[in-house]
Amino acid sequence: MDFGVSFLSNNVMLPILDFFYGIVPSYGLAIVALTLVIRFALYPLSAGSIRSMRRMKVTQPVMQKRVKEVQERYKSDPAKQQEEMSALYKEFGNPLAGCLPVVLQMPILFALFATLRGSPFSDVPYTVNFQIAPQAQVEQVAPQAFITSPQNIYVADGIHSKISAIAPSGTQLTVGEKTKIEFQTADGKPFSELQTEYPDSHLTPRFKATTGAERIKINDDGTIEALQPGDATIQAFVPGLAADKGFLFIDQLGRVGAVDPDGTFHWDIISMVVFFGLSLYVSQLISGQGSTGNPQQDTINKITPVLFSGMFLFFPLPAGVLMYMVLANIFQTGQTFILSREPLPENLQKLVDAEAAATAKTSGGSAKSDGDDSLPFEPGRKKKA
Incomplete structure (x- = not known):
């Protein structure tokens, strides 16, 4: 299905690309500038998605417990069950709310991706x-x-x-x-x-x-x-006009694949794939996805960056596209870090405090800290006086 990708690519992405190339005649810098413009434009949508994920991270244990209680209590009264579930989502937020910002971003990101895979960067x-x-x-x-x-x-x-x-x-x-x-x-x-x-x-x-x-x-x-x-x-x-042109440590923006048929390794592409995986891992740590308390889920989270990075070795992309993905990931990681420092809404903060108190009680009260009872996904949060 066409989400208006061609229209966005030809009428939004390419004019921006031409504008920055006209200022500094470097297609590599034009990719950097285009990436930053698009990521800043999408910042509100991305922030909404990150905030929603953060809220769900905090509320998930309590919410799952409450959902089971409602389903069990009103299993013979679907209407009442639906009413209670609506009230529950109003209190904690709908788990699907974070999907909307992602969906709204997709046409723009697809258009950007298509732009970097076409002329002048690729044949x-x-x-x-x-x-x-x-x-x-x-x-x-x-x-x-x-x-x-x-x-x-x-x-x-x-x-x-x-x-x-x-x-x-x-x-x-x-x-x-x-x-x-x-x-x-x-x-x-x-x-x-x-x-x-x-x-x-x-x-x-x-x-x-x-x-x-x-x-x-x-x-x-x-x-x-x-x-x-x-x-x-x-x-x-x-031929793509810029396919053979380099940028910084990248030999050719249009080169596809880390290994040639003759066995020649292209370390510029390999390094970008590795850096992409590292940025995914760091982003997981910052967002708190790396530690869920579920060993099986934690293992999946740890191998996800490896799987995503390895995918680009078996299904290669042009170097210019990889450069965009690395830059976008760095931007996303920074955005996640900034938003993770925001104070939680008061009702969610109470859940964090209750969870911390329960954890301290379970461990025999030995987990007291000097004015800081933050959870792993709430770094640096100070206890209220």
Whole structure:
């Protein structure tokens, strides 16, 4: 389902990217600036989600107990049970309330993600499916041109255009027939004119058969010759302008994968994956998710950063996208730390005090502290006089 991702990418993300690139001609710095702008814009939504999670962390033990009591007490009276549950959620907050800010952020984050995975940071693919028939089945039908959906392509720094791939004679071929995959702008301007206009951009497309490679022959200029009957799929790639450009310790913003087929390791990508995992772990510690009192859940929380980080080794992303994710995680960790220092609402603070008192009583009263009875997820909280 399209959440308006293309609209947001083309009308919000790219103009911001172009603006910052116009100030400092560095695509790496443009990614940093774009990330910060988006994260600051989403700060209120993220803060709402973090506060809700923090409240649920405090109230969860008591709330679960109260929910069970209500369900047991009014199990024969659904209407009364629903009324009591509503009152309970009003007192403690709805557990699903923290999901709404996350859902509201998703279209913007998807658009940002799509922007960093497209031009100018990555090669842009176009897919064309050909159906090849034997010569004996030639039909006298006028060829109908095939054209793909347009995609936004940077043809020079700060200059981009909507480009489509086109097969002028269509995708229905017979053995021995030739055709050519070409490119054009939304207003019909040949892509070759843009290549001539911006020779330093090196926009020469490359072509690859993803299925049915034995049925077709592909030349470097996009000429296709049908060899055998059957289906064949060709992907045409328009180079990303900044794919080979570096930033700080990153060699290439468009590089995908930590290891090349020849076994070469790219330590810039590996280091970003590791740092991403570390930032997840630190964020868990700050938010109090690392210690739940449930050994099984604690184990899951500990291995989650490892699983998430390892995922990017098996399902690689462009280096520019990884850089964004690391920056966003650092921002999120800082935001979580700031919000964790906020005082709790009075009713929730009473729950914290009661929990601390119960813990001290269970341990025989030896857990008294000098004016500080904060829980692990309430660092630095001072006891009220």
